Amino acid sequence: MxxxxxxxxxxxxxxxxxxxxxxxxxxxxxxxxSDYEANDRTAEQNVxxxxxxxxxxxxxxxxxxxxxxxxxxxxxxxxxxxxEDTETLKRAPLKSYASGRLVVPIVMVAxxxxxxxxxxxxxxxxxxxxxxxxxxxxxxxxxxLEMLVERLEEQAARQPGNPNVWASLFPLYRDMGQGREAVQxxxxxxxxxxxQPSLVANLAQIEFFMANRQLxxxxxxLVDETLEMxxxxxxxxxxxxxxxxxxxxxEEAIDYWRRAIAGMxxxxxxxxxxxxxxxxxxxxGMSPEAPVMGEGQGPGVRVRVSxxxxxxxxxxxxxxxxxxxRDMEGELPPLAVASFGVDELxxxxxxxxxxxxxPEASLAQVSDVRLMVRISASGDATPEAGDLFGDREGVPVxxxxxxxxxxxxxxxxx
Numbered sequence: 001m002x003x004x005x006x007x008x009x010x011x012x013x014x015x016x017x018x019x020x021x022x023x024x025x026x027x028x029x030x031x032x033x034s035d036y037e038a039n040d041r042t043a044e045q046n047v048x049x050x051x052x053x054x055x056x057x058x059x060x061x062x063x064x065x066x067x068x069x070x071x072x073x074x075x076x077x078x079x080x081x082x083x084e085d086t087e088t089l090k091r092a093p094l095k096s097y098a099s100g101r102l103v104v105p106i107v108m109v110a111x112x113x114x115x116x117x118x119x120x121x122x123x124x125x126x127x128x129x130x131x132x133x134x135x136x137x138x139x140x141x142x143x144x145l146e147m148l149v150e151r152l153e154e155q156a157a158r159q160p161g162n163p164n165v166w167a168s169l170f171p172l173y174r175d176m177g178q179g180r181e182a183v184q185x186x187x188x189x190x191x192x193x194x195x196q197p198s199l200v201a202n203l204a205q206i207e208f209f210m211a212n213r214q215l216x217x218x219x220x221x222l223v224d225e226t227l228e229m230x231x232x233x234x235x236x237x238x239x240x241x242x243x244x245x246x247x248x249x250x251e252e253a254i255d256y257w258r259r260a261i262a263g264m265x266x267x268x269x270x271x272x273x274x275x276x277x278x279x280x281x282x283x284x285g286m287s288p289e290a291p292v293m294g295e296g297q298g299p300g301v302r303v304r305v306s307x308x309x310x311x312x313x314x315x316x317x318x319x320x321x322x323x324x325x326r327d328m329e330g331e332l333p334p335l336a337v338a339s340f341g342v343d344e345l346x347x348x349x350x351x352x353x354x355x356x357x358x359p360e361a362s363l364a365q366v367s368d369v370r371l372m373v374r375i376s377a378s379g380d381a382t383p384e385a386g387d388l389f390g391d392r393e394g395v396p397v398x399x400x401x402x403x404x405x406x407x408x409x410x411x412x413x414x
Contacts, residue, residue, distance in 0.1 A: 050079075050081075053078050054078055057074045057078070058071070130152070130155060130162075130165060130168060133148075133151045133152065145176060149169070149172050149173070149176070152165060152168055152169050156169060156185075161192065163189055163192045166185045166186070166188045166189035166192070169185040170182045170186040170202070170206075173185055174206055179206055179209070179210040180210075183210070186199065186202060186203050186206065187203070190203065195229075196229075197226050197229040197233050198233065198235065200226045201222075201226045201233045201236045201239075204219055204222035204223050204235075204236055205238075208242075208243070213243065213246055214243075215243050223236050223240065232259060232263045234259075234260040234263040234269075235260075237256045237257070237259050237260035238256070238269075238273060240256045241253045241255075241257040241260060241273070241276065245276065245379075248283075250280035250283050250284050251284065253276070254280050254281065257273040257274075257276055260273055261273050261274065271333060271337060274337070275322060275339055278339045282320070282339070282340070283379070299353075299364055299397050299399075300336070300352030300353070300355075300363050300398075300400045301325060301350075301351045301363070301395055301396075301397055302348060302349075302351075302400045302402065303323060303348065303350075303371060303373075303404055303405050303407055304346065304347070304404035304405065304406050304407070305323060305345060305346060305349060305390075306345060306346035306406070306408050306409070307342075307345050307346070307375070308390075308408055308409060311388055311409065311410065314388065314412075315342060315375055315377045315388065317341075318341070318342075319341075319342040319375050319376060319377045320339055320340070320341060320379040321339060321342055321344075321345065321373065321374070321376075321409075322337065322338075323337070323349050323351065323373050323407075324336070324337050324371070324372045324374075325351050325371055325372075327361075327365070327366045327369060327370075328366070328368055328369065328370055328394070332361045332365070333361040334361070335351075335356065335361050335362055335363045335365070336355040336356055336362070337351075337355055338351060338355050348404050350400050352400060364397075367397055368394050368395060368396055368397065369395050369397055370391060370393045370394075371391060371392045371393075371405065371407050372390075372391045373389070373390045373407050373409050374388065374389050375389075375409055383413055384413070385413060386412065386413065386414075387412075388411065388412060388413065389411045389412070389413045390408050390410050390411060392405060392406075392407045
């Protein structure tokens with residue numbers, strides 16, 4: 001914030017310099033005007049012209065060119081013209097060059113005050129404070145999600161009318177499992193921003209999961225309100241797909257999720273729904289949309305997935321295995337995903353261009369990947385406590401006709 005106010009002051013300096021410029025030229029201008037008025041001969045020239053014209057008029061009268069009446073009329077006109085010229089030459093006395101000096105600093109102070117007040121009302125000082133808070137927590141040696149929430153709550157108390165505070169808070173509350181706090185933050189955001197489809201959809205989603213994935217009357221009302229404003233809102237369509245999947249209505253779930261993916265701009269969310277679609281297709285006995293077994297297509301990885309004997313029987317036979325390849329830095333969306341039933345273990349899977357989740361990210365973009373295998377009892381693409389997990393890092397991407405890379409599922413996700 002200090003740098004911001006320094007920059008603000010630097011921008012004001014040229015304006016203040018221009019306001020102070022007349023003070024620097026005041027004395028020189030006063031002296032020039034005084035000298036001009038002292039040496040002005042305009043009045044003498046006007047009198048000389050009047051005398052010449054009057055003499056010419058008198059000569060015409062003596063010669064008999066005009067009569068007395070014409071002479072009197074002409075002289076009256078000359079006198080009137082002289083009076084008018086003399087009247088325009090009257091000037092108010094020059095004031096001291098120091099007069100009015102006090103007005104300039106007053107105007108300068110007013111400009112600075114008006115600029116500061118305007119910025120505080122219309123500027124982004126609050127948003128810059130939020131950014132500083134986030135950077136401070138991120139760089140803090142003991143920085144944590146809880147610390148970030150605490151700092152953001154302090155900002156919410158200081159600037160309750162800033163929508164970006166609540167927009168930052170509600171997803172953090174949601175991800176931390178604090179559903180009631182997430183709802184309150186989102187309702188405050190809706191109060192400020194209005195009932196926008198995306199905000200109402202997020203509220204419906206949070207309330208849906210708080211109700212143990214049930215379409216309560218409250219959730220249904222929010223869903224209906226959202227679809228009335230935007231019939232293709234992806235968050236609400238995703239919720240409806242989950243509800244249909246839980247009712248074992250897999251065809252309806254697939255339809256909702258496909259419509260949701262069409263309106264999504266987040267590759268990560270689209271990946272989760274595509275995994276859900278594949279699982280739903282397998283439950284229906286259909287082949288997944290993106291085949292992943294057999295011979296490879298383009299650069300990829302052949303993976304052999306097995307389950308540690310110590311975890312055998314921990315999950316039911318209808319559990320789903322998800323195999324995901326990610327870049328080593330974790331900066332890109334998932335590069336490839338495959339899924340199949342746990343009853344097929346141990347098995348081999350080929351991850352290649354056919355199993356890419358989005359055109360923005362594929363195995364062809366990297367040389368090494370991290371393989372992550374998760375076994376979900378519910379078949380949900382979102383990780384849940386109790387899922388089984390295994391991974392392997394630094395797996396080279398290349399030809400898929402060689403020996404497979406072994407990944408053993410040997411941990412419990414908590």
